[in-house]
Amino acid sequence: MQDEADLFYRQLPKVELHAHLNGSISSATMQRLVAQKPHLHIQHSMTAINRGQRRTLDECFQVFEVIHQLTDRVEDIFTVTTDVIKEFASDGVKYLELRSTPREEKSTGLTKRKYVETVLEAIKHCKQEGVDVEVRFLVAIDRRHGPEVAMETVKMAEDFSVSSDGVVVGLDLSGDPTVGHGKDLIPSLQRARNSGLKLALHLAEVPSQQEETQLLLSLPPDRIGHGTFLHPEVGGSQELVDTVMKKCIPLELCMTSNIKGQTVSSYDKHHFLYWNNLGHPCVLCTDDKGVFATELSQEYQLAATTFNLSTAEVWALSEQAIDCSFAPESIKQDLRRRWAQLKREIHS
Numbered sequence: 001m002q003d004e005a006d007l008f009y010r011q012l013p014k015v016e017l018h019a020h021l022n023g024s025i026s027s028a029t030m031q032r033l034v035a036q037k038p039h040l041h042i043q044h045s046m047t048a049i050n051r052g053q054r055r056t057l058d059e060c061f062q063v064f065e066v067i068h069q070l071t072d073r074v075e076d077i078f079t080v081t082t083d084v085i086k087e088f089a090s091d092g093v094k095y096l097e098l099r100s101t102p103r104e105e106k107s108t109g110l111t112k113r114k115y116v117e118t119v120l121e122a123i124k125h126c127k128q129e130g131v132d133v134e135v136r137f138l139v140a141i142d143r144r145h146g147p148e149v150a151m152e153t154v155k156m157a158e159d160f161s162v163s164s165d166g167v168v169v170g171l172d173l174s175g176d177p178t179v180g181h182g183k184d185l186i187p188s189l190q191r192a193r194n195s196g197l198k199l200a201l202h203l204a205e206v207p208s209q210q211e212e213t214q215l216l217l218s219l220p221p222d223r224i225g226h227g228t229f230l231h232p233e234v235g236g237s238q239e240l241v242d243t244v245m246k247k248c249i250p251l252e253l254c255m256t257s258n259i260k261g262q263t264v265s266s267y268d269k270h271h272f273l274y275w276n277n278l279g280h281p282c283v284l285c286t287d288d289k290g291v292f293a294t295e296l297s298q299e300y301q302l303a304a305t306t307f308n309l310s311t312a313e314v315w316a317l318s319e320q321a322i323d324c325s326f327a328p329e330s331i332k333q334d335l336r337r338r339w340a341q342l343k344r345e346i347h348s
């Protein structure tokens with residue numbers, strides 16, 4: 001019975017909209033990277049938070065620093081991107097928006113531009129190999145690096161959005177939410193918006209950021225990452241909820257990530273319940289499937305069992321994610337057709 005349920009969630013066609021590249025590296029790929037760099041003395045336990053384990057959000061950010069040491073060459077970026085895309089595809093993901101922060105590494109000759117080019121080459125390579133998933137890319141701004149780097153990143157994203165044949169669709173704002181203030185990033189984000197880039201912003205991932213949240217919501221973003229502390233029950237406000245609902249800004253929700261990172265105390269307390277009950281668009285996502293040892297099929301299964309969702313509600317959730325994506329309308333239509341076809345096949 002359990003296996004049958006697992007199979008259903010794997011077969012269910014899915015859309016992944018919130019996946020950080022370096023947080024999504026599987027343990028198989030990680031083991032290969034670790035073996036290639038024995039001098040770093042990194043053990044796998046340092047790069048993933050396994051079942052039953054929790055860390056503070058702060059400790060999660062230390063994990064990313066360890067992982068970044070393992071992915072500091074062009075060939076590493078190519079390998080992790082192709083592996084991550086193939087893994088999402090084999091978990092039944094048919095449309096994927098990957099996000100990653102361009103990095104430079106003087107010692108290996110990696111530049112930020114080369115970083116993005118390599119991700120795009122890997123995406124193209126997977127397409128040529130016939131991997132069954134449509135992939136788009138969001139260039140990430142790490143808030144830790146401040147407004148100047150943010151502006152540089154926006155300019156680079158603008159260039160790539162023109163030259164990448166529609167693969168670069170927008171920007172992500174992420175990084176340690178306790179560092180810096182969103183107000184300093186408004187000019188860059190505003191510029192990105194004006195040049196047609198979509199904005200997926202981490203918002204209210206930690207408590208007590210009402211002022212910043214209100215400011216960033218005024219842009220407005222096209223999607224919100226986490227939004228854990230928006231609603232009044234957790235110290236947010238009705239005003240924030242009203243703004244999000246009025247502007248109809250979808251939420252990207254990453255249950256296992258929030259539980260393992262300890263911003264939510266248990267699955268049944270996850271804010272999916274609050275927003276889903278309001279009928280607000282929610283998209284289940286993995287965040288960092290490698291670090292948090294999860295898969296998108298598992299997140300759907302967890303949501304369904306925790307909140308007693310019917311099969312029809314599960315399908316509706318995965319279909320709704322198509323509408324929340326940054327894909328052009330023609331791709332959305334293709335995806336809707338595929339969903340309908342797969343639904344018939346799976347339930348025949």
Ligand SMILES: CNc1ncnc2c1ncn2[C@@H]1O[C@H](COP(=O)(O)O)[C@@H](O)[C@H]1O
Pocket residue numbers: 020021022023060064065099100101102140142174175176177202205257261287288
């Ligand atoms: C757990 N919740 C989170 N909140 C905020 N930012 C996060 C994150 N998880 C990941 N990142 C962001 O993604 C980077 C790793 O992938 P890339 O090197 O960009 O591919 C992290 O360094 C952080 O900036």
